[in-house]
Amino acid sequence: MNEENELLKLTDVSTAFKIDGQYYPAVSHVDLEVEKDEILAIVGESGCGKSTLATTIMGLHDPQTTQISGQAVFAGQNLLEMKEEDLNDIRGAKIGMIFQDPLSALNPLKRIEDQISEVLDYHTGMSSEEKHARVIELLNQVGILEPQRTAHQFPHELSGGMRQRVIIAIAIACKPDLIIADEPTTALDVTIQAQILDVLRDIQAENHAGIILITHDLGVVAETADEVAVMYAGEIVERGTTAQVFGDPKHPYTRSLLRSMPQGDMDVLHDDLYVIAGSVPSIEKMPQTGDKFAPRIPWIKASAHEEEPTMHEVAPGHQVRCTCYQDFYFQRLEDVDQ
Amino acid sequence: MWKTILRRVLIMIPEIILLSILVFLLAKAMPGDPFTGSINPRSSAAQIEHLKQINGLYDPWYQQYWNWVVHLFHGDLGQSYQYHEAVSNLIGDRAVNTLWLSAFTMVLTYMLALPLGLYAGKHEGRLPDTVIRIYTYVTYCIPFFVILVIGLWIFGYVFNWFPTTGSVSPTAHGMGVLSSRLEHILLPGLLGALFGTVNIVQYMRSEVIDAKHSDYVRTARSKGVPNKDIYKHHIFRNSLLPIAAFGGYSITGLLNGSIFTETIFSYPGMGMLFIDSINYRDYTVITALVLMFGILNLLGTLLSDIILGIVDPRIRID
Numbered sequence: 001m002n003e004e005n006e007l008l009k010l011t012d013v014s015t016a017f018k019i020d021g022q023y024y025p026a027v028s029h030v031d032l033e034v035e036k037d038e039i040l041a042i043v044g045e046s047g048c049g050k051s052t053l054a055t056t057i058m059g060l061h062d063p064q065t066t067q068i069s070g071q072a073v074f075a076g077q078n079l080l081e082m083k084e085e086d087l088n089d090i091r092g093a094k095i096g097m098i099f100q101d102p103l104s105a106l107n108p109l110k111r112i113e114d115q116i117s118e119v120l121d122y123h124t125g126m127s128s129e130e131k132h133a134r135v136i137e138l139l140n141q142v143g144i145l146e147p148q149r150t151a152h153q154f155p156h157e158l159s160g161g162m163r164q165r166v167i168i169a170i171a172i173a174c175k176p177d178l179i180i181a182d183e184p185t186t187a188l189d190v191t192i193q194a195q196i197l198d199v200l201r202d203i204q205a206e207n208h209a210g211i212i213l214i215t216h217d218l219g220v221v222a223e224t225a226d227e228v229a230v231m232y233a234g235e236i237v238e239r240g241t242t243a244q245v246f247g248d249p250k251h252p253y254t255r256s257l258l259r260s261m262p263q264g265d266m267d268v269l270h271d272d273l274y275v276i277a278g279s280v281p282s283i284e285k286m287p288q289t290g291d292k293f294a295p296r297i298p299w300i301k302a303s304a305h306e307e308e309p310t311m312h313e314v315a316p317g318h319q320v321r322c323t324c325y326q327d328f329y330f331q332r333l334e335d336v337d338q
Numbered sequence: 339m340w341k342t343i344l345r346r347v348l349i350m351i352p353e354i355i356l357l358s359i360l361v362f363l364l365a366k367a368m369p370g371d372p373f374t375g376s377i378n379p380r381s382s383a384a385q386i387e388h389l390k391q392i393n394g395l396y397d398p399w400y401q402q403y404w405n406w407v408v409h410l411f412h413g414d415l416g417q418s419y420q421y422h423e424a425v426s427n428l429i430g431d432r433a434v435n436t437l438w439l440s441a442f443t444m445v446l447t448y449m450l451a452l453p454l455g456l457y458a459g460k461h462e463g464r465l466p467d468t469v470i471r472i473y474t475y476v477t478y479c480i481p482f483f484v485i486l487v488i489g490l491w492i493f494g495y496v497f498n499w500f501p502t503t504g505s506v507s508p509t510a511h512g513m514g515v516l517s518s519r520l521e522h523i524l525l526p527g528l529l530g531a532l533f534g535t536v537n538i539v540q541y542m543r544s545e546v547i548d549a550k551h552s553d554y555v556r557t558a559r560s561k562g563v564p565n566k567d568i569y570k571h572h573i574f575r576n577s578l579l580p581i582a583a584f585g586g587y588s589i590t591g592l593l594n595g596s597i598f599t600e601t602i603f604s605y606p607g608m609g610m611l612f613i614d615s616i617n618y619r620d621y622t623v624i625t626a627l628v629l630m631f632g633i634l635n636l637l638g639t640l641l642s643d644i645i646l647g648i649v650d651p652r653i654r655i656d
């Protein structure tokens with residue numbers, strides 16, 4: 001790890017939500033680093049805490065109902081302990097965020113130009129002509145064909161792909177050092193997905209930004225990411241380079257995820273895709289101790305799991321939580337059917 | 339946009355014709371007639387018959403209707419049987435009174451309701467919100483006329499702060515007329531606003547809470563927009579949308595007057611005129627008023643559509 005290139009370092013970050021007067025952890029003890037020019041992918045099923053982690057870094061949670069601990073050091077400052085005013089100098093300027101649902105993430109009553117230049121209002125001293133020029137430049141950069149026209153339109157007049165491009169334009173308007181992209185392609189069809197990812201990569205090459213790419217689309221990860229962190233139930237269960245995690249997956253969850261991905265000729269071999277038994281428990285029902293993935297692989301003997309699972313280094317830079325990976329095997333189809 | 343407005347106005351014509359026939363027939367269907375009991379008790383049956391005859395009450399309904407419409411187009415709404423005065427003059431006087439009271443109530447209502455709703459929504463679940471919500475629930479649970487009677491009793495009779503009847507003191511002149519008017523509308527206006535705010539506060543509060551948790555507000559936060567600007571630029575305007583449409587419609591209510599308020603405060607406005615005309619079977623006044631309320635309603639829906647089209651870019655009128 002090169003200290004100079006380090007952008008963001010998360011240490012022991014936990015987020016808990018208050019439900020009916022009690023706090024339930026949504027993200028627990030996450031350690032991660034992002035460097036310049038790097039794309040770190042965070043993958044996992046819906047409800048495993050990926051988006052919560054992103055919004056925690058951005059400080060977008062209501063402090064009344066959220067408990068946040070740990071450190072997220074960015075440019076020498078801990079984002080998690082900053083005052084709102086100071087955080088506002090970083091949000092939008094140094095860290096840009098791309099949101100999941102491009103329709104609801106834009107204000108329906110404001111023109112595209114106003115929504116993009118709002119970032120510039122707070123972080124630059126540009127004149128209105130300069131701002132207009134920058135908006136057009138940004139719209140061009142994210143691949144919008146008629147930027148002058150689009151700048152004047154309202155969100156509902158744009159297609160989903162165009163709206164997502166506008167969201168990206170907002171996130172990169174101030175050339176941030178770090179971009180957090182929360183499922184940037186989920187709401188889009190496959191051809192648009194590829195274009196959006198290209199746009200992200202181009203921007204990264206230009207600005208040398210670090211990108212945290214949050215997704216449940218393993219295909220996207222394999223194509224774009226340098227580093228991968230797999231999350232389950234609010235914890236990182238495996239992390240390493242994309243080659244390590246995809247080429248030599250260790251954790252039962254990672255292996256299950258990869259196996260439940262269609263692989264071209266797979267349909268010929270089996271009729272059904274692999275399905276991970278059960279679903280992510282809701283936040284209130286999550287087991288608080290032991291290996292949280294254990295209930296979904298009940299055929300693995302209990303003694304294979306650690307009581308307090310920790311990360312184990314299996315190769316340089318490749319870490320896995322819990323020791324159960326050593327004993328893990330997939331059930332045969334006949335057993336599953338019973 | 340003008341095309342749409344013109345089209346909507348044209349569609350209103352058959353609606354108004356239908357409405358006028360309905361109004362006319364309903365008024366005719368009421369039992370009794372304006373001469374029953376309102377004429378010198380010594381008049382003979384023959385004289386009453388004669389009056390009915392010359393007033394055209396024995397003509398077939400379509401002929402009576404046609405006469406009425408022809409007069410309508412000459413600006414003649416007929417004579418009030420009760421007040422022996424041209425209906426248009428009568429309505430004119432009462433409309434001015436009602437307009438004063440309703441406009442004052444409406445301005446006061448929105449001035450109170452919008453900040454209260456915004457404040458409650460902003461501090462959702464905390465003490466100020468709870469206090470405002472208790473106020474709205476309690477007020478909503480009490481019938482409006484009870485509020486009026488209690489208010490009248492406490493502030494009118496017990497404390498004697500406000501006049502309890504009328505619209506303007508008969509002895510007032512010059513600038514005194516204006517201040518006398520204000521004095522008379524202050525209490526009914528305040529009580530009306532107290533009651534009227536309830537709906538709008540609740541509306542505004544839930545809109546603010548919705549907007550506060552919306553994705554576009556989260557986007558604005560991620561841009562580094564400070565909280566007070568988020569309320570100013572994003573939450574307030576977006577929360578105002580349904581209220582703006584509602585407000586456009588309620589403008590038509592300015593002339594309807596409130597039957598409760600005007601009756602309890604003996605305020606000579608449209609509401610009281612309406613109730614009186616029904617009690618006296620004053621056909622000409624009833625038909626004129628109902629027709630007018632009907633037309634105002636049609637205009638109100640058009641107005642609220644136009645306002646919505648102006649404030650919400652997603653709704654386009656072209």
